[in-house]
Amino acid sequence: MMNKQKIMFLALFVLYPALLFSGNDISVDVILSNLKRIYAEAHSSNEAWERLAVLCDDYGPRLSGSQNLEKAIDWLQGMLIKDGFDSVWTEPVMVPKWVRIHEECKLVYPRSKAVPVLAFGGSVSTPPNGISAEVLVVDNFDELESNREKVKGKIVVFNPPYENYGKTVQYRWIGAVRAAQYGAVAALCRAVSPLSMNNPHTGVMNYEDSVLKIPFASISEEDALLLKRFQKRGITPKIFLNIQTADSGKSPSRNLIAEIRGSVYPSEIIAFGGHIDSWDVGSGAQDDGAGCIASWQALKIIKTLGIRPKRTLRLVFWVNEENGLEGGKKYAELHKHENHRLMFEFDSGVFPPSWIGFSGPDSIWEKVQPFEGFLQKFYPDVKIQQGGGGVDISPMTKLGFPGASLGTDDGGKYFWYHHSHTDTPDKVNPEDLNNCSAVIAMFIYLFSELI
Numbered sequence: 001m002m003n004k005q006k007i008m009f010l011a012l013f014v015l016y017p018a019l020l021f022s023g024n025d026i027s028v029d030v031i032l033s034n035l036k037r038i039y040a041e042a043h044s045s046n047e048a049w050e051r052l053a054v055l056c057d058d059y060g061p062r063l064s065g066s067q068n069l070e071k072a073i074d075w076l077q078g079m080l081i082k083d084g085f086d087s088v089w090t091e092p093v094m095v096p097k098w099v100r101i102h103e104e105c106k107l108v109y110p111r112s113k114a115v116p117v118l119a120f121g122g123s124v125s126t127p128p129n130g131i132s133a134e135v136l137v138v139d140n141f142d143e144l145e146s147n148r149e150k151v152k153g154k155i156v157v158f159n160p161p162y163e164n165y166g167k168t169v170q171y172r173w174i175g176a177v178r179a180a181q182y183g184a185v186a187a188l189c190r191a192v193s194p195l196s197m198n199n200p201h202t203g204v205m206n207y208e209d210s211v212l213k214i215p216f217a218s219i220s221e222e223d224a225l226l227l228k229r230f231q232k233r234g235i236t237p238k239i240f241l242n243i244q245t246a247d248s249g250k251s252p253s254r255n256l257i258a259e260i261r262g263s264v265y266p267s268e269i270i271a272f273g274g275h276i277d278s279w280d281v282g283s284g285a286q287d288d289g290a291g292c293i294a295s296w297q298a299l300k301i302i303k304t305l306g307i308r309p310k311r312t313l314r315l316v317f318w319v320n321e322e323n324g325l326e327g328g329k330k331y332a333e334l335h336k337h338e339n340h341r342l343m344f345e346f347d348s349g350v351f352p353p354s355w356i357g358f359s360g361p362d363s364i365w366e367k368v369q370p371f372e373g374f375l376q377k378f379y380p381d382v383k384i385q386q387g388g389g390g391v392d393i394s395p396m397t398k399l400g401f402p403g404a405s406l407g408t409d410d411g412g413k414y415f416w417y418h419h420s421h422t423d424t425p426d427k428v429n430p431e432d433l434n435n436c437s438a439v440i441a442m443f444i445y446l447f448s449e450l451i
Contacts, residue, residue, distance in 0.1 A: 026449050031374065034307055035442055039378050041301045042438035048297040049430035051079070052290055056283035056425045063121075063280040064320040065097025065251035073256050073276065076296075076317065080258040083300055085315075087261070090254035093330045095320040097251035098122055100280055102244040105188075105219065108132065109238035110230065116198060117188070118281060118420075119217045119243045120172060120205040121323045126186065126215045130242030131155070133185050137228045141171075141178060152183030155239050159224040162194045165415055173206050176216035186215040186241050188224075193415050196221030201419045202279050204323045215243045253277075255327045256317040258296075260303055262448070264310040270444050271314040271335075272298070272344035275321030275392050282423030286414060290428050290436075291346040292317050297433075298441035309448040311341060318392040321347070325391060332395035342447055343397055344404045345390025346440060349414035350428050353379060353406060353439040357388025360402025364451060368404075371446045379439060381409075406440060408432075 059072035073090065080088045098121055105117035137157045138144045144156065156179035158171045169192050179187040191201040200218035207213045230237045256276065262268060274291030278284020299315045318327035342360075356375075358368050365386065372384040389403040397403035408414075417423040 024450060031446070031449065032377070034305070034445060035374060035378065037305050038301055038441045038445065039438050041305055042297070042434045042441065046430040046434070048293050048433045048437055049425070049428065051296070052285060052293045052428060052433065053425045055289050055293065056285045060283050061280045062276060062278045062284050063098075064095040064253060064277045064323060065099075065248065066280065069253060069277055069319070073254055073317070076276070077256055080256070080296070083303065085258040085260060085299065085303060087259040088257070090256050091330065091334060093253050093255055093319050093327050094250040095253045095326045096324045097248040098323065099246045099248065101246060102242065103217065104130070104240070104242040105217070106240045107237060108240050110235050115219055115223050115239070116200050117217045117219055117241070117243075118200040118202040119215070119245055120189075120202055121279065122205050122207070122247070123176070123216045123243060123245055124213045125244045126242055128244070130240055131186055131215070132238065132240045135227055135231070135237040135239050137224070137231045144178060144182070148182045151179065154184055155241060156184040156187045157219070157224055157227055158187065158189040159228050160190060162192065165192065168192050169203070172203050172218070176205055176214055177208050177211050180212045180214045184214060188217055188219050188241075190221050190224035191218050191420075193221070193418065193420070194412055195416045198222050199420050199422060202281055203419045215241065217241070217243055253319045255319055255331055258299065258315045260299060260309060260313045262310055262312040263308040266312050267339050268311040269314050269338055269340045270311055270342045270344065270447055271316050271340055271393075272342075272346070272440065272444055273316040273318065274346050275319065275327065276317040277319050277322055277327075278423070279322055279419050281419070281421045282417070283425065284423060285425045285428050286349045286417050286423050287419065288321070288347045290350040290433060291348075294350060294433055294436040295346055295440055297437035298444065301437065301441045302445060307445065309445060311448040313444055313448065321392050325395070328392040328395045332399065336396065336399055340396065340401045341451060342402050342404060343393035344440070344444065345393045346406045346436065347390050347392070348406065348408050349410050350432050350436050351408035351410040351413070352432055353382050353436050354409040355383040355385050355407040356404060356439070356443055357385050357407060358402065358404045359386065359388050359397065364402055367451050368447070371443060374446060375439065375442055378442070379435070382439060404443070406436060408436065
């Protein structure tokens with residue numbers, strides 16, 4: 001009598017014969033055996049988490065242009081060489097260098113209160129002695145527009161309730177421009193997070209050359225709501241704000257790359273990884289240190305097991321995702337003429353793996369979709385779905401290369417920590433990190449052997 005495993009894969013043969021038999025010289029037994037080995041190796045230790053802790057604890061936040069980032073890349077390069085990959089190298093990238101020097105925010109009327117604050121990346125400074133000004137709180141851009149006559153000379157505080165990151169982050173991105181258009185002297189924005197706990201969140205912002213550049217920073221949900229309550233009671237709050245930053249133009253950095261060379265089609269490349277830079281608060285554990293470590297561990301698992309993939313597996317740690325995308329752009333500039341079969345990015349936070357999204361030609365999607373049956377042997381809840389990609393790989397996917405990404409079930413928690421002081425290794429579960437490493441290793445192995 002056939003066991004359930006054989007019945008499942010017999011069904012797979014019937015439904016997708018082209019996947020398993022057309023042009024492939026590898027048997028399902030070999031595939032299953034290697035997937036089992038990958039799973040076991042991924043769960044054999046907490047090495048991945050220990051490496052993440054070293055990255056975050058020893059080198060700290062890794063903002064583009066910082067010495068922390070460059071020292072972390074040096075350490076990572078040395079560790080990748082020790083792991084014995086076929087090739088390890090770096091490629092120069094010029095990245096922006098913006099520095100946070102000093103920040104202070106105080107409520108001075110109707111009472112005195114310290115207000116935790118984080119300047120947004122790229123913000124200009126206040127005058128050296130700071131700004132004292134009355135506050136105007138608005139919940140959205142329509143409310144700003146309807147109160148435009150009240151804005152001049154004030155500090156505008158955006159208080160948008162968190163709906164989702166994609167919708168709410170617009171206030172961080174263009175808030176300074178919209179407030180400055182009506183004469184604001186500075187702007188503040190409620191943290192873009194579903195949970196505040198008195199915790200501001202930074203991130204990149206935008207200026208327009210045609211509009212006066214004003215200081216712009218994040219405050220907590222609690223303080224934004226406090227200011228709104230005062231305003232609703234007919235009280236006009238007053239704030240003192242002192243932000244000092246420096247923009248030093250461009251600074252040299254590097255993308256970091258390691259490979260296992262393909263045994264049959266070495267010129268066909270599966271590139272995967274995450275971004276090694278982070279914001280200058282916390283230590284960039286979830287965003288995206290853990291994504292880099294999970295990808296690194298995936299390649300190390302395959303190397304440790306002695307699996308020689310048909311196609312070249314290329315691990316990439318891109319720089320400058322957070323405030324410029326220069327690493328992704330440089331990679332595309334240097335490697336766009338190579339035969340990339342897939343670009344894969346992991347930058348969604350380390351939680352239980354939930355899905356892998358794929359974007360590419362239907363002819364490849366038809367072969368990728370059956371991977372779900374293999375993955376669900378080990379992770380029953382993981383789906384393969386259409387629609388995947390990432391910021392770092394976008395310069396390549398825009399050129400037509402297929403893209404994919406790993407999604408996780410964060411239960412809404414990822415943006416609790418995102419771009420804040422709380423993005424530290426203790427927020428990463430070692431078992432989740434092992435599971436994400438295993439799923440990445442399984443997927444890139446299947447793609448290498450069966451596409």
